[in-house]
Structures are given as structure tokens and as C-alpha cells.
Amino acid sequence: MLDLFIDLSLFTMLVATGFAIVKMRRLFGVTMMTGVFSLLSAMLLVTLDAVDVAFTEAAVGAGISTVLMLSTLTLTSRIEKSPVHTPWIPLLVVAVTGAVIIYGTLDMPNFGDANAPAQVGVAAQYMERGPEDMDLPNTVTYILASYRGYDTMGETSVVFTAGVGVLMLISGLRRRRRRKPSRDEGEVS
Amino acid sequence: MPEIEYILGHLNYWLFTVLMMTGLYIVVAKGNLIKKIVGLNLFQSAVFMFYISLGKITGGTAPIFPLDMRIDPATVYTNPLPHVLILTGIVVGIATTSLGLALIVRIREEYNTIEEDEILGIEKELVAQENRTLGDAMGGRA
Numbered sequence: 001m002l003d004l005f006i007d008l009s010l011f012t013m014l015v016a017t018g019f020a021i022v023k024m025r026r027l028f029g030v031t032m033m034t035g036v037f038s039l040l041s042a043m044l045l046v047t048l049d050a051v052d053v054a055f056t057e058a059a060v061g062a063g064i065s066t067v068l069m070l071s072t073l074t075l076t077s078r079i080e081k082s083p084v085h086t087p088w089i090p091l092l093v094v095a096v097t098g099a100v101i102i103y104g105t106l107d108m109p110n111f112g113d114a115n116a117p118a119q120v121g122v123a124a125q126y127m128e129r130g131p132e133d134m135d136l137p138n139t140v141t142y143i144l145a146s147y148r149g150y151d152t153m154g155e156t157s158v159v160f161t162a163g164v165g166v167l168m169l170i171s172g173l174r175r176r177r178r179r180k181p182s183r184d185e186g187e188v189s
Numbered sequence: 190m191p192e193i194e195y196i197l198g199h200l201n202y203w204l205f206t207v208l209m210m211t212g213l214y215i216v217v218a219k220g221n222l223i224k225k226i227v228g229l230n231l232f233q234s235a236v237f238m239f240y241i242s243l244g245k246i247t248g249g250t251a252p253i254f255p256l257d258m259r260i261d262p263a264t265v266y267t268n269p270l271p272h273v274l275i276l277t278g279i280v281v282g283i284a285t286t287s288l289g290l291a292l293i294v295r296i297r298e299e300y301n302t303i304e305e306d307e308i309l310g311i312e313k314e315l316v317a318q319e320n321r322t323l324g325d326a327m328g329g330r331a
Contacts, residue, residue, distance in 0.1 A: 004197070007201065011204045014208060015204075015207060015208065015211070018208055018211035018212070018231060019211065021211075021215065021227060021228075021231065022211065022214065022215055022219075027221070027223055027224070030223075030224065030227055031227075034227055034230060034231075037231065037234065038234070041234050041237075041238055044238055045238065045241060048238070048241050048242055048244075048245050048267075049245060049249060049250060049251045049252070049267035050241045050244075050251075050267075050271075050272045050275070051251045051253070052272055052276060053237070053241060053272050053275050053276055053279070056276055056279050056280075057234075057237075057279060060279055060280070060283050061230075061234065061279070061283075064283055065230065065283055065286055068283075068286065068287050068290055069223070069227075069290070072223060072290040072293060072294060073223070075294045075297065076223065076293060076294060076297040076303050077297070077302075077303060080219070080220075080221040080223075080224055080304075081220070081221070081304050083218070083219065083220060084220070084306055085218075085220075087218050090214055090217040090218035091214070091218075093213075093217055094210045094213050094214045094217065095210075097210065097213060098206055098207070098209075098210040101206045101209070101210075102202075102203055102206055105199055105202040105203065105206070106199070108199070108202065109198075110194070110195070110197075110198025110199070111197075111198045111199065111200075111201045111202070111242060111245065111247075112198070112245050112246055112247030112248075112249075113198070113246075113247075114246045114247065114249075114265070116243070118243050118244060118268060118270075118271070119244075119246060119268050122270070123244075123268045123269065123270040126269070126270065127252070127266060127269070131254065131258055131260060135258065137253055137254040137255065137256055137258065138252075138253050138254075139252040139253065139254070139266070139269040140252060140253075140269045140272050140273055140276070143269055143270065143273045144273045144276060144277075148273055148274075151273075151274070151277055152277065155277045155280055155281055158281050158284055159280060159281070159284045161284075162284035162285065162287060162288045163284075163287075165288050165291070166287050166288055166291040169288075169291040169292060169294070169295050170291050170294060170295075173294070173298070176298070
């Protein structure tokens with residue numbers, strides 16, 4: 001019963017934060033609300049026993065992504081202009097998509113079912129053989145680094161590619177800014 | 190009562206769907222590019238939590254063994270595989286977010302706005318201007 005209460009109150013706060021993000025027009029406030037959303041979702045992840053993921057979500061979601069958002073805000077604008085379209089078509093799209101997703105969940109096993117297909121597959125083998133193969137107490141660590149090492153290598157290359165992309169997009173920002181006025185003058189004369 | 194059990198067992202999934210749809214609504218309905226990225230992040234977080242909740246076992250605990258590695262066979266551990274996949278997912282998510290934000294900075298530099306409809310208006314104007322120039326170069330209306 002207590003589980004359900006904690007679950008529901010966390011969900012209420014998450015949904016309220018989500019609606020606040022929809023309504024808010026000051027982007028600074030939106031950024032702060034994104035941080036709040038990340039912290040709340042980290043709390044929910046702890047109740048789902050995913051402590052490592054909660055840790056990462058709190059560090060990455062509330063930390064790094066807030067910093068990135070704030071630095072983008074300083075380079076762009078801080079206010080969202082009022083919308084020009086009516087919200088009816090997006091609401092229709094969202095309602096239809098939501099209905100389809102909920103229809104998809106109807107024949108799923110119950111939450112927390114120990115005999116669900118997700119529980120009896122390869123994960124059980126990892127749990128069984130891990131202590132002999134690796135002798136590490138944290139299962140998430142040894143699966144991430146060893147059994148699923150190629151995933152992690154791919155992830156690293158994705159992060160590297162994104163980093164190179166960001167550097168190529170942003171580099172020379174100050175140089176272009178300095179050059180821009182002179183180029184405009186050239187066009188005028 | 191099997192009905193109540195079914196509803197309680199699926200309530201989490203439906204609530205995650207509500208969160209996902211909030212994110213999707215922001216992506217579709219809002220014109221501001223930064224707001225769109227925030228919406229994508231919201232959607233993504235909801236999918237992550239949904240995925241983690243598939244691995245949860247009732248009465249289970251976090252999948253960390255005792256330090257002396259004497260594992261009690263009676264202890265139920267939650268499935269760690271979704272946690273591993275979502276850890277990868279979170280990091281890839283922040284990489285795509287940062288790339289999107291860098292693109293927004295560049296767009297703002299070129300168009301001096303980050304509102305979608307204003308950018309589309311400027312693009313239309315540019316294309317019309319180019320067509321006029323090309324038409325004049327070929328002598329008469331294109």
C-alpha cells in the first residue's frame with residue numbers, strides 16, 4: 001500500500017511538472033522545470049530498484065543537460081513567442097498515439113511479475129554466472145563492462161561523434177561574429 | 190478480485206504513457222526550438238522509466254550482491270539488464286541533446302530567431318527572391 005502511495009505521489013508531481021513545462025513561456029523557468037523533472041524521475045527510478053540509473057539520471061539529466069540548456073539560452077533568446085496555431089490537431093495526434101500505446105500495454109504481464117518473459121531470458125543467466133566469471137558485487141557494472149561491452153564501445157563512439165559534431169557547429173562563433181559587421185558594410189558600399 | 194489486480198498491475202504503464210504524450214505534445218504543438226528539445230527529453234525520460242519498470246520484480250531489491258559474495262539464494266534481485274541498456278540510452282540521449290542545442294545556436298546565428306514559423310517565413314522569402322533573380326537572368330518571368 002505504501003509502495004502504491006509513493007508511486008502515485010511521484011507520478012502526480014511528474015505530470016504536474018510536465019504540464020508546467022507545456023504552459024511556461026519563459027525558457028529559463030522551463031530549464032529549471034526540466035531539472036526538477038529529472039530529479040523526480042531519479043526518485044522514481046530508486047523505487048524501481050534501478051539505483052545506478054537513478055544516479056546517472058540525477059547527474060546527467062539535472063546536471064549536465066541543465067548546464068547545456070542554460071548556455072544555449074545565453075546564446076539565443078529567453079522568451080518563447082505566443083503560438084500562432086490552434087492546439088487541436090496536435091491534441092488529436094497525441095490522443096490517438098496515446099490510445100494506440102495504451103492498447104499495446106493491455107496484454108502485457110502485470111507490473112512486478114516474476115514470471116514475465118523479460119525476467120526469464122538471458123538476464124537470469126547473467127545473474128547466475130556473473131559471480132563466478134567476474135567476482136564483482138555490482139551486477140550492472142559487470143554486465144555493462146563485460147557481457148555487453150560492445151554496446152558500451154558503440155556508446156562511446158556515438159558520444160565521440162556527437163562531440164565532434166558540436167565542436168564543428170560551434171567553433172569559430174566569435175570569429176564569425178567579429179567578421180559579420182565588416183561583411184555587411186562591404187555589401188552596402 | 191482479478192479486475193483490481195489487473196488495473197493496479199497496468200496503472201504504471203498508463204501513467205508513463207501520459208508522461209510520454211506530454212513530451213510528444215510539446216514537440217508537435219510548440220514552435221520554439223528549445224522547447225521542442227525539452228519535449229524530446231521529456232518523452233525520452235518517460236520511455237526510460239517505462240523500460241526500467243519492465244525489469245522490476247515485486248519484493249525484489251537492487252541487483253547488488255553482498256560484498257563478501259555469499260549470495261543468499263532466497264533473495265530476489267530485480268532484473269539488471271534494462272538498467273544496463275538504459276544507462277547507455279541516457280548517455281546517448283545527452284549526446285543528441287547537445288548536438289540539437291548546437292544546431293539551434295547555429296540557426297539563431299543565421300536567421301536571428303528560434304521560432305519555427307518565422308524561420309519558415311524567411312526561407313520562403315529567400316526562395317522567392319532567388320526565383321525572381323533567376324527569372325530576370327533568363328529574361329522575363331520564370
